[in-house]
Amino acid sequence: MDADIDVSRGGFRLRVGLQVAPGETLAVLGPNGAGKTTLLRVLAGLLALDAGHLRLGPQTLDSPAERVFVAPQLRGAGVVFQDYRLFPHLSARDNVAFGPTAAGLRRRAARAVADRELERLGLGPVAGHRPAQLSGGQAQRVALARALAASPRLLLLDEPLAALDARSRADSRTALRTALACFPGPALLVTHDPLEALTLADRLLVLERGEAVQEGAPADVARRPATDYVARLVGLNLYPGTLDGDRVRLEGGGTLVAAARAGDGDSDPAALPGGSRVLVAVDPAAVSVHLERPAAGSPRNVWPGTVRALDLLGNRVRVDVAGAPPALVDLTAPAVAELGLRPGTPVWLSLKASEARAYPAPVR
Numbered sequence: 001m002d003a004d005i006d007v008s009r010g011g012f013r014l015r016v017g018l019q020v021a022p023g024e025t026l027a028v029l030g031p032n033g034a035g036k037t038t039l040l041r042v043l044a045g046l047l048a049l050d051a052g053h054l055r056l057g058p059q060t061l062d063s064p065a066e067r068v069f070v071a072p073q074l075r076g077a078g079v080v081f082q083d084y085r086l087f088p089h090l091s092a093r094d095n096v097a098f099g100p101t102a103a104g105l106r107r108r109a110a111r112a113v114a115d116r117e118l119e120r121l122g123l124g125p126v127a128g129h130r131p132a133q134l135s136g137g138q139a140q141r142v143a144l145a146r147a148l149a150a151s152p153r154l155l156l157l158d159e160p161l162a163a164l165d166a167r168s169r170a171d172s173r174t175a176l177r178t179a180l181a182c183f184p185g186p187a188l189l190v191t192h193d194p195l196e197a198l199t200l201a202d203r204l205l206v207l208e209r210g211e212a213v214q215e216g217a218p219a220d221v222a223r224r225p226a227t228d229y230v231a232r233l234v235g236l237n238l239y240p241g242t243l244d245g246d247r248v249r250l251e252g253g254g255t256l257v258a259a260a261r262a263g264d265g266d267s268d269p270a271a272l273p274g275g276s277r278v279l280v281a282v283d284p285a286a287v288s289v290h291l292e293r294p295a296a297g298s299p300r301n302v303w304p305g306t307v308r309a310l311d312l313l314g315n316r317v318r319v320d321v322a323g324a325p326p327a328l329v330d331l332t333a334p335a336v337a338e339l340g341l342r343p344g345t346p347v348w349l350s351l352k353a354s355e356a357r358a359y360p361a362p363v364r
């Protein structure tokens, strides 16, 4: 799929280029209102482009300049909506058989296709159940089976796991992963969930305010977030600044000595010219908290701060520390108790230079 999208809705404009290869899954991430749903609607044919083009293989689906617009039902797009939209009065089997029947298959043949898809997703035993008799996870997989049974050329998934609790989400994620691995066409997955994006997609596209702010392999995006939103998504502190010798002068105040970690492919900040704009990414688990100023030693970065808030995150405590720079720090609960941390506690933070990863700031 190859798209150059330019579309406006009310005061909102979405402008983004998109290439997804056959068999590839692209996850589209972004904060509320970034334009993710708008993008899916354009691809599904529910919204027409103002300018640009949308092509699937050799076929043009939408191109205002060429006066081409292919109707949604003729695009061969399989869509899985957030709320599944199953027909409540039909069994799982007949929900899935709907597409093949509409495409002209006889009832028995369509049901055979449906049974095969249901079986593949582990839903054989509930084929005769109506949607109301299915668990959330099963309903989600029926919706996926329904989309796949129509042999789509393009698969569009709109937050497919968002309505599920953590347990069925994990099961459905596995089923989705298998289905995506077998799907021969391009697939697009809109999600808010970084774990979903990181585990299901070959490539990520991050949208903010209708524009692409970052695109790349999940591991690269997670390691080198380009914006605050992406950094928060992958759980890192991110500081924009300017390189000055071996230090980075941070835009928000303070300085950090940063270094590339051997072997992880980051460019050594020393190799960048002075004055370069860089981003410094810091893992919250790499920052240490002390009540007294630590003695000069191997950590090259030491600075004072004040605890602003504490949050329980799984088996760790995330401590939000105000300072220059501010930092999110992950500690164990016993460490927090031992240090007696609470909002307002003055602390010292330390960070090894090797844990402050600097990389060139993307030019936009």
Ligand SMILES: Nc1ncnc2c1ncn2[C@@H]1O[C@H](COP(=O)(O)OP(=O)(O)OP(=O)(O)O)[C@@H](O)[C@H]1O
Pocket: 009, 010, 011, 012, 030, 031, 032, 033, 034, 035, 036, 037, 038, 039
């Ligand atoms: N029917 C509409 N008419 C006018 N503006 C709209 C319409 N639907 C959405 N918008 C606007 O378009 C922008 C993008 O919305 P969109 O639903 O694509 O974002 P999103 O990234 O999917 O957000 P969310 O994560 O909240 O679903 C928003 O500013 C929204 O207010």
